[in-house]
Amino acid sequence: MAIATAQHLPLDPEGRPDNLQDIEISRDQLLEWYRRIALIRRVEELAAKAYTQRKILGFCHLYIGQEAVAVGAIAALRDEDTVVTAYRDHGQAIARGVSPRAVMAELFGRRDGVTHGIGGSMHMGSAAHNFFGGFGIVGGHVPLAAGAAFASKYRGDGTVALCFFGDGAAQQGAFFEALALAQLWKLPCVFLCENNYYAMGTSLERQSFLTDMSRRGDGVGMRRWQFGGFDVADVYRNVKAAVDHARSGQGPVILEAVTYRYRGHSMSDPAKYRKEGELESFKAKDALKSAARRLIEEHQVDQDTLSRIKDEIEVIAQDAYTFAGASPEPDPAHLYDYTYAGTTSDSSGEI
Ligand SMILES: Cc1ncc(C[n+]2csc(CCOP(=O)(O)OP(=O)(O)O)c2C)c(N)n1
Ligand SMILES: [Mg+2]
Numbered sequence: 001m002a003i004a005t006a007q008h009l010p011l012d013p014e015g016r017p018d019n020l021q022d023i024e025i026s027r028d029q030l031l032e033w034y035r036r037i038a039l040i041r042r043v044e045e046l047a048a049k050a051y052t053q054r055k056i057l058g059f060c061h062l063y064i065g066q067e068a069v070a071v072g073a074i075a076a077l078r079d080e081d082t083v084v085t086a087y088r089d090h091g092q093a094i095a096r097g098v099s100p101r102a103v104m105a106e107l108f109g110r111r112d113g114v115t116h117g118i119g120g121s122m123h124m125g126s127a128a129h130n131f132f133g134g135f136g137i138v139g140g141h142v143p144l145a146a147g148a149a150f151a152s153k154y155r156g157d158g159t160v161a162l163c164f165f166g167d168g169a170a171q172q173g174a175f176f177e178a179l180a181l182a183q184l185w186k187l188p189c190v191f192l193c194e195n196n197y198y199a200m201g202t203s204l205e206r207q208s209f210l211t212d213m214s215r216r217g218d219g220v221g222m223r224r225w226q227f228g229g230f231d232v233a234d235v236y237r238n239v240k241a242a243v244d245h246a247r248s249g250q251g252p253v254i255l256e257a258v259t260y261r262y263r264g265h266s267m268s269d270p271a272k273y274r275k276e277g278e279l280e281s282f283k284a285k286d287a288l289k290s291a292a293r294r295l296i297e298e299h300q301v302d303q304d305t306l307s308r309i310k311d312e313i314e315v316i317a318q319d320a321y322t323f324a325g326a327s328p329e330p331d332p333a334h335l336y337d338y339t340y341a342g343t344t345s346d347s348s349g350e351i
Helices: 027-052 067-075 090-095 100-107 142-155 173-184 213-220 232-247 278-283 287-299 303-326
Strands: 082-084 161-166 189-195 223-228 253-258
Touching: 027 067, 027 090, 027 100, 027 232, 027 287, 027 303, 067 090, 067 161, 067 189, 067 232, 067 287, 082 142, 090 100, 100 303, 142 161, 142 173, 142 189, 173 189, 173 213, 189 213, 189 232, 213 223, 213 253, 223 232, 232 253, 232 287, 287 303
Parallel strands: 082 161, 161 189, 189 253, 223 253
Antiparallel strands: none
16 A cells, blocks of 8 residues: 655645735845744754764754744744744744753753753743743643633733644644634634644654644634745744734634654654655755745845855854853752742742
């Protein structure tokens, strides 16, 4: 039997607002997004290098290929909004403003990491950034986003919760329950599926009858639509429309960004299950290339400017790598910090 593998799915325009092009994007915004995509990618390339040198241990799930989703989606939020995500979280942390130093040091398991080296790759999180990322239980974080949105509604503070999750997570019971309550209570939540065609080594077609994950909202009557996840401007416009909808009190939205991960599921996965040419066909839509094309064609940015940004990024990423290597190991006395409420030995209690 032939095993089905990822195809470029035709995008379904149903449900998508037709005025998305009215959402303006400036040259400076696009330049900043290009910079962030390049930064996330470079930091993760260096993380891959560190992993092979055994400077990073345990699980490490790279986000390379999906960067436009994090950058475009998070750009559509306000600082006070909540972000919740799963374990493929390094890029989202950086997109949310966590420093590459803090992300890399966390990957190295060092004291200057964003969770002081006790979380690691799957547990980036920063209360200061309203970034409650990093959960390893597939689908388990989705109700937390609904909870944050419930808190927002209860307090009337006008914030929105944005929840990233994978196509695999969209099969989980907790996910469906969160959707049902979010819709019932009209919670200000945007559920954003990053459909990268795989849940570990299992392709989308082998794990789901429906391949448009936004249709998961149909059963509860939730506003939903699908869009391409490679062009950061597209991502921004789609998520901005959904965030505005949720913030206005009209209830949650479920979105599906069609994307692709270039690397295996984690560092130990050689990704042999891909069809020949599949990876290359998705790379043709690459987030960095798409953003560069827009900058050159629509904003007359020249190649030198883009090269200069790449040079600046290289310095920041290398600095993060060196910084992480020099950061001390966590003190064993802090082993149980942040595990239970009230056990924090650091006086601030803030991560
Ligand atoms: C409840 C639970 N079941 C199984 C696993 C093992 N597991 C880890 S990642 C993963 C696949 C999830 O795929 P997806 O949601 O598409 O996210 P992606 O890795 O593509 O970002 C599975 C099954 C787990 N961590 N938690
Ligand atoms: Mg997936």
